[in-house]
Amino acid sequence: MQFATRLDNVETSAIRELFKLLGKPGIISFAGGFPDSAMFDVEGLREASSKALAxxxxxxxxxxxxxxxxxxxxxxxxxxxxxxxxxxxxxxxxxxxxxxxxxxxxxxxxxxxxxxxxxxxxxxxxxxxxxxxxxxxxxxxxxxxxxxxxxxxxxxxxxxxxxxxxxxxxxxxxxxxxxxxxxxxxxxxxxxxxxxxxxxxxxxxxxxxxxxxxxxxxxxxxxxxxxxxxxxxxxxxxxxxxxxxxxxxxxxxxxxxxxxxxxxxxxxxxxxxxxxxxxxxxxxxxxPDTLAHVRKVYAERAAAMGAALKRELGDAIAFTQPGGGLFFWARLTGAGGKLADANVFAQRAIEKGVAFVPGAPFYAEKPDLATLRLSFATANIEKIEEGIQRLGAAL
Amino acid sequence: MQFATRLDNVETSAIRELFKLLGKPGIISFAGGFPDSAMFDVEGLREASSKALAxxxxxxxxxxxxxxxxxxxxxxxxxxxxxxxxxxxxxxxxxxxxxxxxxxxxxxxxxxxxxxxxxxxxxxxxxxxxxxxxxxxxxxxxxxxxxxxxxxxxxxxxxxxxxxxxxxxxxxxxxxxxxxxxxxxxxxxxxxxxxxxxxxxxxxxxxxxxxxxxxxxxxxxxxxxxxxxxxxxxxxxxxxxxxxxxxxxxxxxxxxxxxxxxxxxxxxxxxxxxxxxxxxxxxxxxxPDTLAHVRKVYAERAAAMGAALKRELGDAIAFTQPGGGLFFWARLTGAGGKLADANVFAQRAIEKGVAFVPGAPFYAEKPDLATLRLSFATANIEKIEEGIQRLGAAL
Missing domain, CATH: 3.40.640.10 (Type I PLP-dependent aspartate aminotransferase-like (Major domain))
Structure with a gap:
């Protein structure tokens, strides 16, 4: 079958392959880009939907x-x-x-x-x-x-x-x-x-x-x-x-x-x-209550992840503490002769039971191979600390 | 603002303009392409949605x-x-x-x-x-x-x-x-x-x-x-x-x-x-019950529309009685010196309080200007008979 020429320069998301590995038992994932299902206001949405239909x-x-x-x-x-x-x-x-x-x-x-x-x-x-x-x-x-x-x-x-x-x-x-x-x-x-x-x-x-x-x-x-x-x-x-x-x-x-x-x-x-x-x-x-709730929970998780990153990875990683959103964007510094390639790091991290997304695919041109993205949205504080410990071990 | 070249050969649906006229009070519309809201299984969908959320x-x-x-x-x-x-x-x-x-x-x-x-x-x-x-x-x-x-x-x-x-x-x-x-x-x-x-x-x-x-x-x-x-x-x-x-x-x-x-x-x-x-x-x-219900109701409406078209427009219109779906497709024959242009007919019909869609826009090339589409889906039998009478008067 011959496809349209517009498909020539595009491929399925490079991180889809990575996501297939996330099914491995016991993996702690910071790879996702989605909010925490546990924070959905299910009851509020059920009422809203019933009301809409009524x-x-x-x-x-x-x-x-x-x-x-x-x-x-x-x-x-x-x-x-x-x-x-x-x-x-x-x-x-x-x-x-x-x-x-x-x-x-x-x-x-x-x-x-x-x-x-x-x-x-x-x-x-x-x-x-x-x-x-x-x-x-x-x-x-x-x-x-x-x-x-x-x-x-x-x-x-x-x-x-x-x-x-x-x-x-x-x-x-x-x-x-x-x-x-x-x-x-x-x-x-x-x-x-x-x-x-x-x-x-x-x-x-x-x-x-x-x-x-x-x-x-x-x-x-x-x-x-x-x-x-x-x-x-x-x-x-x-x-x-x-x-x-x-x-x-x-x-x-x-x-x-x-x-x-x-x-x-x-x-x-x-x-x-x-x-x-x-x-x-x-x-x-x-x-407003829903927003207040998600802000509070994500703020705690972001604080925990920032502290754990500093504690476990020290000067081998550089990042700015985010003031909101779902993500840490970090860069491997190579300090102390440590790894500076996020793709290699991602493989080692998976072996240690923790996942994140290497940064290169996020660049439309000139990728910085030392970068990586970590989401703090879907793991609780205990998992975040455990996961970042594993990251430290992988590095 | 300069838009993409792909927009050059496309315009908003030609029948959107017609649809703006349908707000006129008392209009009986056979112009739509949608099912009858009265037949939606609201209770079944409410239960399904609640169950999904639960x-x-x-x-x-x-x-x-x-x-x-x-x-x-x-x-x-x-x-x-x-x-x-x-x-x-x-x-x-x-x-x-x-x-x-x-x-x-x-x-x-x-x-x-x-x-x-x-x-x-x-x-x-x-x-x-x-x-x-x-x-x-x-x-x-x-x-x-x-x-x-x-x-x-x-x-x-x-x-x-x-x-x-x-x-x-x-x-x-x-x-x-x-x-x-x-x-x-x-x-x-x-x-x-x-x-x-x-x-x-x-x-x-x-x-x-x-x-x-x-x-x-x-x-x-x-x-x-x-x-x-x-x-x-x-x-x-x-x-x-x-x-x-x-x-x-x-x-x-x-x-x-x-x-x-x-x-x-x-x-x-x-x-x-x-x-x-x-x-x-x-x-x-x-x-299965939902399907049986919609089939029965639409079958009755289609039968009523077919009979009314024959009765009110006679040999001025030609069509095949549909065996299903939502539409009659008809052609003005011009018999007896009557109108054979569906665009003119559509204007006159609106004046008489009934709407349908002229057929020309449905052709990618070589439109047949005598054709028209009538939907029997959303009007009850009384309205169908009244609407087709008005069509007869408009012709």
Whole structure:
């Protein structure tokens, strides 16, 4: 069978092979990118779903508008308002997880050979998703304060990208958060160069202690002309439930209309059953408690992992303690003649009964082979300490 | 903003504009393509969803495999076995409605300029979906027994298409059902020319009285070599609930693997919440009664519409009484100097308080302007008779 040429440059996620090893008994896994199932508000979702079926069975079970189920769009508009973003319900569309928002951006904007700037490192599925539409990806370097804006500007000027894709808050995998000053600068760059900025924000609500700076979208009123250049992708996956597959996209009207047309032919609409359930859940008022709970638990786990890494791996590993999200991004320093190749380290770690993801696949170009990603989301503190001990032994 | 070149040849569904008129008070609509909300088994779905959350909260709310939720794949395998198709759970993937199966086929198989043969007329969203991937669509003519296989063979030989897309059973919009003899012939053509055949089958279970011939997929054991060339797309949308967005695709292993990779970057996976609910519903054993009920109600409505059309429009309209599905496909004959342009007729009908869809947009090429589609699914018998009377008055 002859497949489409767009498949030539893409392969199934490189970390899928690794995930097959995770079935090994007794493995402690820091490899996942998902939230802890134990924190799902099952009772709240059961009530929301029953209520949706009782009060609006037609809406919850029938075909719906491609743009999204209106009661959910209204709830998401209010949810965003609580995060400092003014957006009408009609100014956002519901997507089948924020992964679909990325897919629709690729479909709507990227012609073969178009350049797209992403962070180096960035979300793995973003790389593959945009490449499927023929994008040529350029990597902008990231440090502890997020993307380096001077380098970003030089790359924008050189490559005239179709858009820039950023995860400014608790990035995956970098864990980094773009500083307020850099956020303003990114918006200024957008206006100066007429460049579309895509802000993917699935982790912004998962902060430990201090809230992160406002989202790029929330800051657009401060930078005239920037609102028409910013796309914001949100998701309930990390804070409520990935299984609902509820994401949303806020974008300039013309782009939103084209993305809606593309979505019509992608999946007609996102499950109205899931949308009506999510709308009832947001309406129920349980979300603030749910957020407080997940923030508290993840904060404890992140603190435990940071302390254990310092204790067990010492100066053989360098990292910035994340202020939110699900991930540590670390770098093997090679200090004391220790291992500095994360792929070799990952193999040895599996042998010792602990798993993480080597960092190389997260780079669209020029991978840093010493990097690795550790998720603290799904193991309790005891497992985290045990797992990091095993890591120390493997190194 | 500059959009991707793939959007150049596609526009939002031509019938979306028409649908905006349907809000007019008192309109009787035969324009929709959806099932009747009143027939949804709300109680059964509520129980299924509660059970899914109670018994498998992690599975129902967490990220899941791109291929689909295993308990649902097992249920769908059993469901297909009941329809004469032997397929392992691993031989199918779950899709976000069967619309996504079409999208994945386009993404996986179609390079810009590739030819794809569809029926003339065919499902509107198929035309746009494949064109977004750059397909050049060729129309194969349809009569009351489905696609004309001699013409199909000539077109295959001439165009060497990437694949042939058919809705062999109660087609949308044609209402036609491919005869058993022609089904065998289509499979023989597939083998002879090495051509992939995509069988879209959302309506096969909605038969009135006699069951239709077995699906192409069910017939593959009779034609050696054909199984490796047939893709079968199924859906719960027309028989249970479109809002769940549960479809599935059975395909040769290599194609299924590529489609799964593409799905990974399209929406990661279909809502596990909806999948677990659908799995529990199928397991509950309520499906046979649900099917019996919808068949009975739609059969009565189809009978009423056929009789009313004959009574009110006489020889000014020609149609074949459908044996299942949701649609009448009709042609204005112009007899007695009456209207023969369905677009003009549609405008006049709206003025008289009744709506249907003109047939032209359903053709990928060479539209027949005298054709139109009427759905009998969502109006009760009284409304059907009143609506067809209005149609008669409009003509």
């Amino acid at each position: 009060e609006e069975p037609g809406g919850a079970l029938q075909y719906g508008a491609t743009e999204g189920y209106d009661p959910l769009r209204a709830q998401l508009s209010a949810f965003m308002k609580g995060k400092g973003v003014e957006v009408d319900p009609a100014g956002l569309i519901v997507t089948t997880g924020s992964q679909q928002a990325l897919d629709l951006l690729g479909k709507t904007l990227v012609s073969r050979g178009d350049k797209v700037i992403v962070e180096g490192p960035t979300f793995l599925a973003t790389i593959q998703c945009f490449r499927l539409y023929g994008a040529h990806l350029i990597s902008a370097p990231v440090d502890a304060e997020g993307v380096q804006v001077d380098r970003l500007e030089a790359l924008i000027a050189e490559h005239q990208p179709k858009f820039v894709y950023l995860i400014p808050t608790f990035g995956n995998p970098s864990g980094a958060t773009l500083s307020l000053e850099r956020r303003r600068k990114v918006l200024e760059l957008a206006v100066k160069h007429g460049t579309v900025i895509v802000e993917d924000d699935p982790y912004g609500d998962l902060y430990f202690g201090k809230a992160p700076p406002p989202s790029l979208m929330a800051l657009t009123p401060e930078v005239p002309g920037s609102r028409e250049l910013v796309v914001h992708c949100g998701s309930l996956s990390k804070v409520l439930s990935p299984g609902l597959r509820i994401g949303w996209m806020i974008a300039p009207a013309e782009l939103l209309a084209k993305a809606t047309m593309c979505k019509q032919f992608s999946d007609a609409h996102t499950s109205t059953f899931a949308q009506a359930t999510a709308a009832q859940y947001l309406k129920s008022g349980r979300m | 018994e498998e909260p992690g599975g129902a709310l967490q990220y899941g495999a791109t291929e689909g939720y295993d308990p649902l794949r097992a249920q769908l395998s059993a469901f297909m076995k009941g329809k004469g198709v032997e397929v392992d759970p691993a031989g199918l993937i779950v899709t976000t409605g069967s619309q996504q199966a079409l999208d994945l086929l386009g993404k996986t198989l179609v390079s810009r300029g590739d030819k794809v043969i569809v029926e003339g007329p065919t499902f509107l969203a198929t035309i746009q979906c494949f064109r977004l991937y750059g397909a050049h669509l060729i129309s194969a003519p349809v009569d009351a027994e489905g696609v004309q296989v001699d013409r199909l063979e000539a077109l295959i030989a001439e165009h060497q298409p990437k694949f042939v897309y058919l809705i062999p059973t109660f087609g949308n919009p044609s209402g036609a059902t491919l005869s058993l003899e022609r089904r065998r012939k289509v499979l023989e053509l597939a083998v002879k020319h090495g051509t992939v055949i995509v069988e879209d089958d959302p309506y096969g279970d909605l038969y009135f009285g006699k069951a239709p011939p077995p699906s192409l997929m069910a017939l593959t054991p009779e034609v050696p070599g054909s199984r490796e060339l047939v893709v079968h797309c199924g859906s719960l949308s027309k028989v249970l609930s479109p809002g769940l967005r549960i479809g599935w695709m059975i395909a040769p292993a290599e194609l299924l693997a590529k489609a799964t990779m593409c799905k990974q970057f399209s929406d990661a996976h279909t809502s596990t919440f909806a999948q677990a609910t659908a799995a529990q519903y199928l397991k509950s054993g309520r499906m």
